[in-house]
Amino acid sequence: xxxxxxxxxxxxxxxxxxxxxxxxxxxxxxxxxxxxxxxxxxxxxxxxxxxxxxxxxxxxxxxxxxxxxxxxxxxxxxxxxxxxxxxxxxxxxxxxxxxxxxxxxxxxxxxxxxxxxxxxxxxxxxxxxxxxxxxxxxxxxxxxxxxxxxxxxxxxxxxxxxxxxxxxxxxxxxxxxxxxxxxxxxxxxxxxxxxxxxxxxxxxxxxxxxxxxxxxxxxxxxxxxxxxxxxxxxxxxxxxxxxxxxxxxxxxxxxxxxxxxxxxxxxxxxxxxxxxx
Numbered sequence: 142x143x144x145x146x147x148x149x150x151x152x153x154x155x156x157x158x159x160x161x162x163x164x165x166x167x168x169x170x171x172x173x174x175x176x177x178x179x180x181x182x183x184x185x186x187x188x189x190x191x192x193x194x195x196x197x198x199x200x201x202x203x204x205x206x207x208x209x210x211x212x213x214x215x216x217x218x219x220x221x222x223x224x225x226x227x228x229x230x231x232x233x234x235x236x237x238x239x240x241x242x243x244x245x246x247x248x249x250x251x252x253x254x255x256x257x258x259x260x261x262x263x264x265x266x267x268x269x270x271x272x273x274x275x276x277x278x279x280x281x282x283x284x285x286x287x288x289x290x291x292x293x294x295x296x297x298x299x300x301x302x303x304x305x306x307x308x309x310x311x312x313x314x315x316x317x318x319x320x321x322x323x324x325x326x327x328x329x330x331x332x333x334x335x336x337x338x339x340x341x342x343x344x345x346x347x348x349x350x351x352x353x354x355x356x357x358x359x360x361x362x363x364x365x366x367x368x369x370x371x372x373x374x375x376x377x378x379x380x381x382x383x384x385x386x387x388x389x390x391x392x393x394x395x396x397x398x399x400x401x402x403x404x405x406x407x408x409x410x411x412x413x414x415x416x417x418x
Contacts (some may be wrong), residue, residue, distance in 0.1 A: 146174075180226020182249065186242070190274070192267040194246065198253030200267040201244040205274070207233050211238035212277035212413070216297070218288030218310070219255075221248030221398040229401055233408055234285065237415055241271055245293075257344060261296050268301060276318060279303050283414055285310075287400060288371065295351045298358065298391065306355070306415035309363035309391075309400045313375035321372050348379045352386055360386045361410040363403045365394025 152168040171247060186203035193199050203223060204257030211235050217226065223242055234240050247259060284306045286294025291308035298306045304377040312318040316338045323333055338345070352360065360383075364376045373390070389406055400407060 155192065184221060184223045184249065185227060187221075190267070190271055191251075192270050194259075194263050195253065196268070197416065198246040199251050200263050201249065201251035202245065202267055203228075203242045203244070203273050205240040205242065206235045207239065207274050208237045210276055210278045210281055212271075212275070212282040213238050213240050213305070213411075214284050214294070214297075215240055215242040216264070216284065216286035216290030216294040217242070217244070217248070218290050221245075223249045233404065234407070234411070237283070237411055239275070239277070241275075241277070243267060247336060257346075260293060261300070263295060264297050267302050268297065283307065283411065285411075288312075292346055295348070295355065296346075297359070298360075299354050300349055302358070305359040305361070307361045307363075307410055307414065307417070309403070310365065310368060310371050310396050310406075311348060311362055311376055312346075312371040313349075313379045314345045315320055316345060317375045318371055321370060342355035348376070352383045355385070356383065357385045359414050361414070362386060362388045363391050363394075363395060363399055363407060363410075364388065365391045365399035366400075368395050368396045368399065 184203060186205055187207075188204040190202040190204070192202060193224070205227070215226070215231075217223065221244055223244060226242065231240050231242070243264060244251040245255045247255045264401050265367050268279075271277060273279070279301050280303070282293040282303045284298050284301075284303050286292070286306070286308045287314075288310045291311035293312075294306055294308055320333070323330075323335075362376065362380055364371070364373050375386060377390070380386050387410070389403065389410075391403045394402045
């Protein structure tokens with residue numbers, strides 16, 4: 142009998158932890174979940190701006206190309222990876238202006254730990270510093286964002302009012318992205334019952350109100366039809382009904398390669414935004 146009771150108690154504890162741990166992580170450790178597996182690739186920028194945010198945190202901005210009035214601010218995903226973008230994306234962007242690539246705290250040589258709630262203010266401050274010291278004019282500049290950086294770019298555009306925004310792999314909101322992560326990990330099947338929307342109520346980062354607030358600024362979204370990280374259907378649904386938003390499906394595109402597959406369309410969209418008056 143005691144053994145049976147111990148077994149039942151152990152099962153109860155394990156079941157409780159199975160539900161309690163993810164709930165606690167989403168409620169109190171969201172920053173650790175988002176900003177994990179940071180990359181620290183070797184980079185070859187022309188200039189660096191280490192913008193201090195706190196004694197132990199910086200936003201690192203890398204300049205590619207010669208300074209000029211038209212700038213392209215690039216916002217990466219949660220893993221960074223500027224060394225990769227130097228090869229796959231920046232050479233094309235340089236055709237349209239100076240590239241300023243932003244690394245959040247903890248990414249690619251930037252000191253500290255990223256905090257979702259602090260990031261919009263940190264990025265805004267970094268852009269102001271760059272704009273003062275370089276010759277950037279925000280109303281002539283374009284924001285480019287990927288994955289988590291797509292959301293950051295759109296949030297920052299609401300504050301800074303650039304000429305336009307191009308993003309890919311954007312999440313409709315954070316609960317959608319979390320549920321997509323759970324769906325990809327079968328061992329956590331039971332977590333589908335978690336009240337994710339309630340747990341993230343204060344940090345949903347919904348795309349819908351941001352797109353509404355940005356009208357009539359031109360916004361272009363590229364989304365892979367095979368994207369299982371930021372689901373295609375959710376992003377497409379949010380983009381509907383916004384006359385200033387152009388949504389382009391990337392057939393067969395995954396979360397990590399849609400911007401490469403859509404290169405020609407990507408550059409054409411950028412060309413139109415630069416010429417937009």
